[in-house]
Amino acid sequence: MTTRALILTSSILGENGQSIALADHFRTLAAERDGLEITARDLVADDLPHLTQPELASWQVPAAERSDEQHALASRSDALIAELNEHDVVVLAVPMYNLGVPSQLKAWFDRVLRAGETFRYTENGPQGLVEGKRAVILAVRGGQYAGTAMDSQTPHLKGMLGLIGIAEVDVVYAEGLAMGEAHREAALEEAKQAIEGLVQRL
Template identity: 40%
Template sequence: MTNTVLRIDASARTEGSVSRQLADEIIAKLAPAKTITRDLAAGLPLMDAAWIGANFTPDEDKTDLDRQTLALSDALVAELKAADTVLIALPIYNFGVPTSLKAWVDLVARARVTFRYTEDGPEGLLTGKRAILAIASGGTEVDGPIDYATPYLRHILNFMGITDIQVVRSDRMAVDPQASSERAHEDIAQIAA
């Protein structure tokens, strides 16, 4: 049973967004779970030299400025750690993820925090969680040859230790909106509360 959902909305559209509508339906299915909402429509700051420097400074050597530089990243990671289900609602933009979602990934995929390197390779530190990807697209088929968003998200979530991933697809809406909607509702029906 889901206790806490981290809902991430990555569509730049706040009105008329299919991915947001799918997320609403999924949240309703997961009720009465607590929901933490992170709306990326306004964007997030991109990593820069100061952020990278602060991130790689050992904790005991971090200055107040380093901590301030990492404050948003720390808050995003805390949201991720607090959830047992991560719901990422996104459109496919130009065959990939929206830039705001890529910025979110860059801020939460942190060595020694959400993953670590071992002699056997990287190890995700966010085990025991599941993710639901609610994906909308006009012409790109989810998991088709030109979909770079879905495999990327699966990879990065696996990298951080989240291996239980379900996909809700409302894809190829510009081609056949009715079939797209039916696929999405079939996928939602498969989600366990």
């Protein structure tokens, strides 16, 4: 049985980004494993625009009734949701920018968190419609925030994933990367070892 993993990167530093390096490590290990297929999407290269009212409105129009402009606008969300549904694992390689997620990643979430498609509202609250999937967060930070009140990033990511039904989430932290070379190298090595264990379990 084949497991399909979707790796999403969102670092503005490109090849110099440590989150990119960890995503590449994940991909290299996955390539060595039978039965594990990888799709990679660079959200910085994709350059998704901020969500606008016309794009949001295009989702509310039945496909057969959309104008050409509405078809073009809705196709962004439709394609990203289809890609998500085709994979079993979502790997988010996430640098921390100003205590939050990169805006490029938020633009992706703004298009896959879609009422009626990936979740629905019920009398008991929202219900996720994306079933049978898990996620891995590769969290890269210059300082040390895990487990503190300043880590608004991890709960936010888990909350967005949970909204659409992805509750099984593993988090690999690489923290303190701006706190000296020795600390940086040790943190990255620990993260790589954690990734190796995760890939073996997928």
